[in-house]
Amino acid sequence: MKSEFPKTVRSLQHIYLPMTVQVCFLIVLSLALSSCGGSANGDPAGAQGSIAGNWQFNLSTTGDTFSASPLQGGFLLQKNGAVTGQIVFSIAMTTGSGSQAVTTTCNNGTATVTGTMSGQTVNLTAVLPTFEKDGVTATTQTLTLSGGQLSSDGSTIQNGKYTLTPGYGTSGTPCGTAQDGGTWSAISVPALTGGYQGFFHSTSGGASGQDATVSATFTQGPNIGASSATVTGTLTFQDPVTLLPDYSCMATASVDGTISGNTVVLQIFGSNGSVIGQIGQTTATSSTNGVVTLNNTANGHILQNLQVTGRTSYGYSLTTKSCSNGDSGNLCLAAGSSNACQQPISLTPPSLTFSPQLLGSSPSSQTITLTNNTSSQLTGAQIALKETSSGVFYGSSINGGSDFNGVRNFSEQDNCTQQGMISLGPGKSCTITVNFAPQESCPWLPQQVSGNPNIDGYPPVKCPLPLTAFLSVAVPTADTPDSDGAFTIPITGTGLSAVVPSVGELDFGWEAVGEASPPQTLTFSNQSPKAIYIPPSPSAQACVFVNNHTGFGFIPAPQARPPLSPPQGSALANGLSVAETQNLAKGNVLYGQPIQFENLLNNAPLPAPTVGYDCDSDPLAALGGTGQPNFLVSNDTCSGQTLQPFGHAGSSCSVEVTFVPQLWTGQVAVTNNLSLDDFLQLNTAWCGDANNPAEPNCEIDSGRFPVEIKTNSPSPLRMTPGAALEFGTVLKGTASAPLTLTLFNDPTDPQTAAVTFISKAVTGNDYLETDNCPVTLAANQSCEITVIFTPTISGPDFGQIGLTYTSSVQSQVSLPIYLRGMGQ
Numbered sequence: 001m002k003s004e005f006p007k008t009v010r011s012l013q014h015i016y017l018p019m020t021v022q023v024c025f026l027i028v029l030s031l032a033l034s035s036c037g038g039s040a041n042g043d044p045a046g047a048q049g050s051i052a053g054n055w056q057f058n059l060s061t062t063g064d065t066f067s068a069s070p071l072q073g074g075f076l077l078q079k080n081g082a083v084t085g086q087i088v089f090s091i092a093m094t095t096g097s098g099s100q101a102v103t104t105t106c107n108n109g110t111a112t113v114t115g116t117m118s119g120q121t122v123n124l125t126a127v128l129p130t131f132e133k134d135g136v137t138a139t140t141q142t143l144t145l146s147g148g149q150l151s152s153d154g155s156t157i158q159n160g161k162y163t164l165t166p167g168y169g170t171s172g173t174p175c176g177t178a179q180d181g182g183t184w185s186a187i188s189v190p191a192l193t194g195g196y197q198g199f200f201h202s203t204s205g206g207a208s209g210q211d212a213t214v215s216a217t218f219t220q221g222p223n224i225g226a227s228s229a230t231v232t233g234t235l236t237f238q239d240p241v242t243l244l245p246d247y248s249c250m251a252t253a254s255v256d257g258t259i260s261g262n263t264v265v266l267q268i269f270g271s272n273g274s275v276i277g278q279i280g281q282t283t284a285t286s287s288t289n290g291v292v293t294l295n296n297t298a299n300g301h302i303l304q305n306l307q308v309t310g311r312t313s314y315g316y317s318l319t320t321k322s323c324s325n326g327d328s329g330n331l332c333l334a335a336g337s338s339n340a341c342q343q344p345i346s347l348t349p350p351s352l353t354f355s356p357q358l359l360g361s362s363p364s365s366q367t368i369t370l371t372n373n374t375s376s377q378l379t380g381a382q383i384a385l386k387e388t389s390s391g392v393f394y395g396s397s398i399n400g401g402s403d404f405n406g407v408r409n410f411s412e413q414d415n416c417t418q419q420g421m422i423s424l425g426p427g428k429s430c431t432i433t434v435n436f437a438p439q440e441s442c443p444w445l446p447q448q449v450s451g452n453p454n455i456d457g458y459p460p461v462k463c464p465l466p467l468t469a470f471l472s473v474a475v476p477t478a479d480t481p482d483s484d485g486a487f488t489i490p491i492t493g494t495g496l497s498a499v500v501p502s503v504g505e506l507d508f509g510w511e512a513v514g515e516a517s518p519p520q521t522l523t524f525s526n527q528s529p530k531a532i533y534i535p536p537s538p539s540a541q542a543c544v545f546v547n548n549h550t551g552f553g554f555i556p557a558p559q560a561r562p563p564l565s566p567p568q569g570s571a572l573a574n575g576l577s578v579a580e581t582q583n584l585a586k587g588n589v590l591y592g593q594p595i596q597f598e599n600l601l602n603n604a605p606l607p608a609p610t611v612g613y614d615c616d617s618d619p620l621a622a623l624g625g626t627g628q629p630n631f632l633v634s635n636d637t638c639s640g641q642t643l644q645p646f647g648h649a650g651s652s653c654s655v656e657v658t659f660v661p662q663l664w665t666g667q668v669a670v671t672n673n674l675s676l677d678d679f680l681q682l683n684t685a686w687c688g689d690a691n692n693p694a695e696p697n698c699e700i701d702s703g704r705f706p707v708e709i710k711t712n713s714p715s716p717l718r719m720t721p722g723a724a725l726e727f728g729t730v731l732k733g734t735a736s737a738p739l740t741l742t743l744f745n746d747p748t749d750p751q752t753a754a755v756t757f758i759s760k761a762v763t764g765n766d767y768l769e770t771d772n773c774p775v776t777l778a779a780n781q782s783c784e785i786t787v788i789f790t791p792t793i794s795g796p797d798f799g800q801i802g803l804t805y806t807s808s809v810q811s812q813v814s815l816p817i818y819l820r821g822m823g824q
Contacts, residue, residue: 500525
């Protein structure tokens with residue numbers, strides 16, 4: 001039978017969060033033990049022989065009795081010699097033995113306690129709800145605790161005996177049939193009240209290895225003889241020197257929960273009042289590894305998770321918007337000025353953020369101070385710097401360097417190490433200098449390799465992407481309070497390409513074969529102080545580079561790309577199969593190389609330009625296509641031109657892109673309801689001399705500034721100016737000028753029909769949509785969608801209109817309209 005916790009604990013069960021973050025709390029509370037039997041526990045100060053307060057019980061096991069002590073913790077009240085209260089119980093029984101042993105909880109809940117106090121002798125009776133042998137009829141089970149001896153300081157009860165009457169679980173099986181002669185004892189748990197200071201040490205998740213200074217206050221509610229008492233308080237993460245927050249997930253939080261015996265359950269609330277986590281666990285199905293306990297030690301009482309095995313136990317769950325990947329770790333807090341929760345080293349500042357800087361510019365530097373906080377020589381510690389941009393940049397996951405040249409974006413020098421090891425005297429400090437020289441701003445062919453989840457999903461519209469690293473200091477674990485010797489400083493910087501596009505993505509609605517979309521214009525600007533040359537493509541015209549979502553292989557950086565020809569005897573050398581023809585028509589990548597039809601068909605070696613231009617074109621007419629590109633790049637003022645330095649005339653150029661679906665592509669798209677997803681890219685060279693553009697080692701960012709070009713799936717709805725609205729940069733909290741997109745139901749489309757709108761749902765809280773579209777838009781009719789952007793955040797702020805419709809020709813079609821803006 002499972003009885004419910006008291007009301008306070010039950011309320012916590014209702015709001016318990018999934019443990020996206022796990023932290024084990026280790027809090028040293030240096031409280032005087034003499035207070036354990038005093039007024040803090042609910043009895044008049046100086047009372048003799050009083051057991052009023054919070055107690056943690058322990059009942060010995062006698063072989064076949066219990067797998068663990070059934071009586072746990074709760075509060076007792078005393079009036080003269082009479083004792084009352086409530087105690088949490090949980091009876092766990094083990095069946096089988098060895099590897100076949102299975103432990104299950106057959107009954108838990110709250111037991112009502114009565115008893116007497118005579119001198120220093122304690123006699124208690126706990127009444128546990130249970131069942132008769134039929135497993136249906138409710139009854140009670142009596143646990144008799146006799147002869148316990150209260151210590152002179154009121155902190156412990158020892159040398160007691162217990163007996164337990166039989167009880168049964170809901171299945172009618174025995175639950176807690178005890179033998180005579182078992183012993184019991186109890187420890188007084190002091191009130192969790194006061195101010196504390198210490199550290200939070202992350203072990204995994206979004207802030208892994210970071211160490212932050214923490215202060216806290218807790219207040220425990222009065223003892224009312226319930227199984228638990230309330231606890232409230234605050235946590236503050238603040239550097240004591242700078243007075244700035246030093247934890248990346250949150251700055252302050254409030255806590256509210258309960259304590260029962262030595263078990264603590266606290267909900268954590270963010271500054272806006274929302275529940276962001278929990279200390280401890282309340283549900284019976286939760287792992288006991290997550291229980292946070294307050295226990296007596298030689299240094300006082302410690303709030304900790306006693307079952308930390310491989311740092312996988314859950315004591316603290318946390319979900320915050322600023323720590324989206326979650327976090328895990330240990331918190332240690334000590335009362336007053338105690339150094340019980342002092343780490344052996346400190347690293348200041350807690351993180352480094354470099355200002356964005358141009359690729360190829362002189363390195364910038366920042367310093368970290370490492371201090372030995374102990375009174376002895378710090379030895380055996382090591383410093384390491386690792387780049388961690390592998391979630392964004394492919395090269396970082398392989399060799400820690402740039403995708404393009406293998407050169408690292410960060411480096412360090414220090415005066416802390418000798419022959420790779422730190423030797424630092426007590427109280428002494430040393431400095432670590434971190435240098436930032438960015439090598440890239442955007443990954444090589446973003447979203448290109450669908451088989452590599454590390455870099456798939458980072459479109460150019462999000463560039464420039466941050467470059468990240470961390471500096472780590474490893475000290476012997478025996479020297480740390482939480483047995484964790486890994487300390488890290490996160491490092492972030494952003495590289496700025498010399499040439500940047502006006503937008504990172506162009507979005508087109510669908511067009512029928514034989515139609516052309518309105519052109520969309522891209523402007524490329526030189527933001528560097530030096531001239532940039534853009535050589536012409538091999539076909540003398542810029543064209544769209546085809547995106548690969550079929551997993552044929554990674555396209556290496558240009559400098560690593562040798563000329564290749566199809567293997568002798570291969571289908572490509574001896575003729576194209578149907579499957580290969582289809583792959584070629586879709587512009588896939590074979591043998592690690594982008595494909596060019598003419599060269600493959602003529603069995604000629606693949607050329608090795610610095611950056612290849614491979615057009616998304618139909619197969620040749622002989623293969624069922626037109627041989628023409630699906631995206632026409634016209635009015636090209638970029639190819640073969642030199643962009644002057646920033647601020648000078650001629651520092652920008654432009655191209656126009658028009659979507660013109662070709663015969664084969666259009667047929668395949670309509671048949672399979674496919675959209676297109678391609679890239680446009682420019683090749684650049686910079687040698688400091690615009691008259692010498694041929695030197696390949698002069699490139700910045702490999703000269704590759706991609707723009708993604710996407711279409712919607714086939715539909716008779718035409719979108720003007722396109723399938724996206726670009727709002728640019730808007731002051732935070734200020735409404736933008738309205739932008740309008742026109743929908744036209746094209747009567748010449750092969751799928752023409754009246755369309756009935758199901759939804760025009762907007763995602764993104766900062767976008768307001770209005771329209772004059774009727775429920776059903778007939779062929780040859782148009783309507784307008786208007787959007788206003790009011791950013792509430794700084795930085796990229798994206799949204800989308802999910803346009804969904806049905807017609808007599810198409811069923812449940814979804815067409816996205818992208819909304820993009822920047823808050824400032």
